[in-house]
Amino acid sequence: MSTSHIRIEGLRKTFPAPRGGVAVTVFDQVWFGIEKGEFVCLIGHSGCGKTTLLNILAGLDESSGGGIVVNGKEITGPSLDRAVIFQHHALLPWLTVMGNVAFAVRSRHSGWDNAKVRAHCQKYIDLVHLTGSEMKKPSQLSGGMKQRVGIARALAIEPDILLMDEPFSALDALTRGSLQDELVSICAATQQTSFMITHDIDEAILLADKIVLMSNGPEARVCEIVENTLPKGRTRKDMHRHPHYYPMRNHLLEFLVNRANSFKTELSDPGYDPMHPPVTRPGVGQPAARPIDAPGDPLPEAKTAGR
Template sequence: MSIPHLELSQVGMEFPTDNGPFVALTDVNLRLKQGEFVSLIGHSGCGKSTVLNIVAGLYQATYGGVILDNQEVNSPGPERAVVFQNHSLLPWLSVYKNVELAVKQSKQKRSKAEIREWVEHNLELVHMTHATHKLPSEISGGMKQRVGIARALSMEPKVLLMDEPFGALDALTRAHLQDSVMEIQAALGNTVIMITHDVDEAVLLSDRIVMMTNGPSATIGEILDIELERPRNRIEMADNPLYNKYRHQVLQFLYEKQRKVEPVFQNNKNNKKAQSSSDAA
């Protein structure tokens, strides 16, 4: 078997609480190839963001670990860039300056002219050159997220980590940004891990969908290979039988996991009602 580009091996994560350790993740194993687009999907609290933060080096796994190109990941680094749901732009800096700041933090040594050329190149990738000198307060939410993506890409990361990057956007803006991400990823060949709650988004963008079980002690429940030809057109996909088959498989997995949670929730609710009635009596 060939050596993977990125590997999560037996990853487990515990958080200390007053009542003892909370086990967020257990035995998470995943191998990614160079240039692969993988989506993480699952119900809230299933550890998706924890997985992403471990790969980013923001969390240190309690057990197991992450290897990127034969190097252990134990801290943040420019080879792994994160795009958050909140754009996180510095409000006092222009669009250009926000991206320039990231370029200057990267390991690449560039002259002033090379920095300018590289910043403009990355803004052009996300179609934001027209807003170069605007402040974040002067552009829309979708534009801010485009700048956040440009900032991440400007670091020339081996792995692009995206935490629900389109979750706070309206449907039309989300669709435009999804198309942009597909175009950029096809052109640059970055490895991408994206968290999403949107089944259609996962199927449209991904090479594989990693479906997480419910927490605590969440882990990978199923991995679905998406064998749809690229480039993908969202209009054509709507009538594609294979697309709809994949969509159904993901929805079925999520629905079955939800059914396992609801009886527990209902029992807890009934127990509280019974306790309340007993106290009243």
């Protein structure tokens, strides 16, 4: 049996059909684990059930079969141990930046006095670079700043796991890039266990230790778990130079363009076991690609990212 910190075990979700039609099983037999301190991304086409899975993990929805075990206990509802950052910031419009973060902190630490709450909130407001904007209301903030408040609010309750549903998809490319950089440094500093849905392959390669690939619905499954073979400490500016970048990128793209849809044929392969989806490490053991900044250099060896 898996000993992962978070275990998704045989999860199934069926939605009843409206007005007596045929019920739809969005996904079934979904199994994977998330280790403590790990950053896991979930990739799959629209409608395969990513948000539904995240909602079940958050305790905001119920599964129709299977379960999720966190720290050895099956989850049965929402908990402050699992904070969610949504695609749209979901801030309370009548409260300031400080007020929004403090609202969450007070729900976690009802016994703390105002000074302690403020000091704690300030630490996370500073962490997301909103120092000086504490007294602004959401209507006075840009989209990126609002999303930063959402991140500060989620981190300030010091959750066991941070759940993110395409948190940067509504932002322009520049803002998205700078928030991705901030998330990289925050997660590196705090070792925050994180689970994120994204449609952005480069975002997944930058952030994730492990990328879970889901086939198209209905009855979506986990096709594969892709281990990120780029070294930790990678940045948006340099990751494309690493010899494993294009093998990783091409593998994920090939999945989205072809395999996500045709996976039902792979399902019948006797070697496929939904309890133990195949684990791949793109680039490892393959001839190395030439890094693009060193046209004259000899090709580097494809290194095994020794785990």
